[in-house]
Amino acid sequence: MTKGRPERLTVLGRRFSVTDVPEDMRGVVYGLMDPDTRRLHIADDMTGFDTVDTLIHEVMHAIRYTQGRENGGEVEEDYVRSLATGITNVFRDNPGFLRWIASTLKKDQT
Structure with a gap:
């Protein structure tokens, strides 16, 4: 499900790339935050x-890092x-809330 997935995210001013889980970790983990390379797998x-x-789970690890x-x-x-699972469910169950967040933050940028 990589279609449309962001390739990069900025987390507290630091750039992280978003990539697939490394070959040797497939089937072992669903996600991984690598602080050394700033990659979210x-x-x-x-x-x-x-x-x-x-x-979202890996972003939360990146925030703490x-x-x-x-x-x-x-x-x-x-x-x-x-x-992460809680906020993902809140966003899914309340799509208007997520749209409102995006709209409100966009207005602050102008």
Whole structure:
């Protein structure tokens, strides 16, 4: 499900590329944030919901990394997983909310 997926994202002023999960990690992970290369690796064989959920999950790891906070560990993984899936469901179930966010932020840029 790579069609339309962003190739790059800016996270707190730092550029991250969005690429497929490396060959040796396929079937092992759905996503991976590599702080050394600033890459967000996302499996390309998931449903649309799972792709969005996984990318948001990896973005949350990237946010913590760019803030200089703990990277990894069971505690981080637990709350990143719950928050990413939660916000993905909120966006899916409330499309007007996501449109409002985009519209409001766009107005602030002008």
